[in-house]
Amino acid sequence: xxxxxxxxxxxxxxxxxxxxxxxxxxxxxxxxxxxxxxxxxxxxxxxxxxxxxxxxxxxxxxxxxxxxxxxxxxxxxxxxxxxxxxxxxxxxxxxxxxxxxxxxxxxxxxxxxxxxxxxxxxxx
Numbered sequence: 001x002x003x004x005x006x007x008x009x010x011x012x013x014x015x016x017x018x019x020x021x022x023x024x025x026x027x028x029x030x031x032x033x034x035x036x037x038x039x040x041x042x043x044x045x046x047x048x049x050x051x052x053x054x055x056x057x058x059x060x061x062x063x064x065x066x067x068x069x070x071x072x073x074x075x076x077x078x079x080x081x082x083x084x085x086x087x088x089x090x091x092x093x094x095x096x097x098x099x100x101x102x103x104x105x106x107x108x109x110x111x112x113x114x115x116x117x118x119x120x121x122x123x124x
Contacts, residue, residue: 013050015049020046023040031115031117040100044093052083054082055082056078060075063079063080
């Protein structure tokens, strides 16, 4: 197995690493609070994609008893728990982003800016 096969065989993880880096960059480097929130959302989506992609098995099926699959071999079935947990994470993420945008609206109404440095100066 050469390096190209390794990289091509794990393309989903490389994509997730790129998304994690973009989200982390947005949260740490950007000074606009909306851009920070967008970075947080990208980072959160990357974590959800990581859990979903790590829970997938090749040649496996949903955990429903079928006549043509032996029940005694659990390797034939996909674990549904990570997928259910990530659905919960998506709902929590949407609620978090909604509350964050509401707070950003209030911050803008009170201070007329969303720049982090300007807000810190105005709050002193």
